[in-house]
Amino acid sequence: MTAGAVMRTVLLLVLVAFLVTPQSFAPVFEPLTRYGAPAIYAQGSLVDITLSHLGITLVATLAATLVAVGLAIVVTRPFGAEFLPLSRSISHIGQTFPPVAVLAMAVPVLGFGTEPTLVALFLYGLLPIFENAIAGLSGVSREVREAARGMGMTGWQRLARVELPLALPVMLTGIRVSAVIALSTATIGSTVAAKTLGEVIIAGLTTNNTAFVLQGGLIVGALAILINDGLMALERLLRRRNGLADTTAR
Amino acid sequence: MIEIDALTRVYGTTAVVDNVSLTVPRGEICVVVGTSGSGKTTLLRMINRLVEPSSGSVRIGGEDTRGFVAYQLRRRIGYVIQGNGLFPHHTVGQNIATVPSLLNWDKARIRARVDELLTLFQLDPEDYRDRMPRQLSGGQQQRIGVARALAAEPEILLMDEPFGALDPVIRSKAQADLLAIQRRFGTTIMLVTHDMTEAMALGTRIAVMDAGKLLQYAPPAEIISRPATVFVDALIGSGDRPFRMLALQKVRDHVEPGAAAGLPIDEEASLREAYAECLWSGRDAVPVVRDGALVGRITLARLTALAARPQ
Ligand SMILES: Nc1ncnc2c1ncn2[C@@H]1O[C@H](COP(=O)(O)OP(=O)(O)OP(=O)(O)O)[C@@H](O)[C@H]1O
């Protein structure tokens, strides 16, 4: 195992230990509390909150992936090329519009809870996935595309057997960026009553308890690092399989 | 058989292929030569409808290609793309199996075919089947490109500069392989090349193109002895003509009885090789052998006569 892999494993173990038995970490956080306030967040199960946080991130990222990749496929087909500028501007608007503003606007329509958060994260996540999917699909070499056509593949077969597999590593970069952004942005969902780790941070802010703020932040940070590294490892694997990077000769 | 009838392709206002008609009889090799941009690739790609003709028609085996669904037509026609275009994410075996698996051949049949082709191209299936294209040399990649085009046993094979990136030794090896395979399966081939020597070595007929027009379509000997235009003449290279004539024929057909001194030459050698041997060793005649046994000789006088323009 490399040093990086060792550190990631340690990080994962510490994170799981903390989530399952948070009280055993109380001595670590005690110095950050004042006036005998609790050192460990106990208004809800940290495991439940973390799973809910991850679930919201996952659903929003998956939805953004489906829509953005779908759009990218359409606009890279001959019949869809004219929609490229339009879809570009839509996904750019999604990115520039602050998620907080989306939340504020979505609440009157969707009410408090998970839904407005999902909408905000979804919109915010579209652009990186869309741009990377386009880059991936148009990065497939002309020769390879022509060969696929010349061999007698139908449009769908070319997409499924050649273009998507070759574009996948680049697409995955966009998905990774979006997932990590969604993971940290999801914390603001707590302001509209979505069950996310933002809850822990906000509890800390309102009661002036630095230990809570730090706990919430550290869990989100650890998750972000693990997810980012995991997806990067997957990208490397796919790139190698696609013959895009050098591997040691057999 | 490929029948091309008044085929034209216009881009903007330019006819990139201009009213080309030619027929490649079944089992023959038509080699298309011409300068860069003369429309060779476009002509080839109109046959499998990767480019749709502006006007004119193509028939393969007597059937108009417009009667086919384009992708089904392409599965019947082998295509070797300029610059190989192997799928980098598929193994060598999967690459070769592309068309058979599109045609839903069963697994055992596909596997047998892949191994047969690899063996045919002198690549050990055990070693090469599961390699990725990047783990092959350029020459091996090109051979896999040809194997992929041949996989579904097409009656027609289109090849766009298939041996472009090969060194001269591997190149003549690849040409010999292609000829052997072509004879074995009776494939009708249309092949594009820049190399006149390759064209002479492979073509039963040579099509010379310039600026979209077909200038001449004739067997190699006729192209050399009666070039239709100055352009065709220049393409052959007037200084090379006698040698190209000699290169077209084999010693086998011109053996005379009698003896000669020195190292013998095999009857399968070309007249050009025999001529070179005479000049280089300063002999007036060279002994000829078949399977190592003496069968006669070939004389410098005969070779000189054969190198002259046919009357
Ligand atoms: N899709 C296209 N749109 C416009 N012009 C094209 C297109 N495809 C080819 N051409 C033009 O048609 C001409 C013939 O191209 P083609 O590829 O058939 O030449 P070629 O004889 O194969 O050349 P080379 O030997 O360099 O491969 C060129 O001038 C090229 O620029």
Ligand SMILES: [Mg+2]
């Ligand atoms: Mg060309």
